[in-house]
Amino acid sequence: MRIKMIFVALIAVALAACSSSTTYQPAEKRGAYGYTETKLGKNRYRVTFTGNTITDKETVNDYALLRAAELTMQEGYDWFQLVNRDSESKSRSTSSFSGVHEVGGGSSVYQRCGLMSCDTYVVDHPSRLSGGVSSTSTRTSYQSSLEIKMGNDPMPDTAEAYNAQELAATLRRWMGNRQK
Structure with missing residues (x-):
């Protein structure tokens, strides 16, 4: 415990x-x-x-x-x-999927976070996706x-x-x- x-x-x-x-x-x-x-x-x-x-x-x-x-x-x-x-500005876009149903395969989204940032990985599986919602968010960092x-x-x-x-x-x- x-x-x-x-x-x-x-x-x-x-x-x-x-x-x-x-x-x-x-x-x-x-x-x-x-x-x-x-x-x-x-x-x-x-x-x-x-x-x-x-x-x-x-x-x-x-x-x-x-x-x-x-x-x-x-x-x-x-x-x-x-x-x-x-x-200088640096932008990074991240896509996410919700409510996705695989029909014979599809894609898997993995996110690995450390103390300061997160990285997103998409792995494609042979097949297609059915339904669901896809969204993309953009994060910007600045340097002066x-x-x-x-x-x-x-x-x-x-x-x-x-x-x-x-x-x-x-x-x-x-x-x-x-x-x-």
């Missing part, structure tokens, strides 16, 4: 992980969920934030800006300016990449320049209010 309870608890944790947005944290490796940075020069970096399919585009963009502000302060600078900004140049006062008078301390405080406040 105890093993069964542990198994149910592990499944609940795995399902919860699949349905929550990406937290603000360093990515375990390039391309994984979270932020990464690459030093491009003395005062230049590329900051990237990759979200999962639950994390909306606005949040991904804000997390990239927050990391740029934090990195700017860590490096001893007051402001950063966006030199280049790039956003910023190339920044850091500096100290005076800050350039341009819309692409940000005071790192002010921006970080504003985004943290916004994130705190959003989680309530």
Whole structure:
């Protein structure tokens, strides 16, 4: 009985992980969920934030800006300016079948879920399907990449320049209010 309870608890944790947005944290490796940075020069970096399919585009963009502000302060600078900004989206479609009756064979749909994502496999069997409903859902994930140049006062008078301390405080406040 105890093993069964542990198994149910592990499944609940795995399902919860699949349905929550990406937290603000360093990515375990390039391309994984979270932020990464690459030093491009003395005062230049590329900051990237990759979200999962639950994390909306606005949040991904804000997390990239927050990391740029934090990195700017860590490096001893007051402001950063966006030199280049790039956003990418990846969509994945999943089909499911319900109420399908096989007539001499058909297709089987299998779904394998890990902690962060699910993969769907369709295996065709020689024959045809009768009845049922087919549906397709599309999930989109976003990535924001910023190339920044850091500096100290005076800050350039341009819309692409940000005071790192002010921006970080504003985004943290916004994130705190959003989680309530």
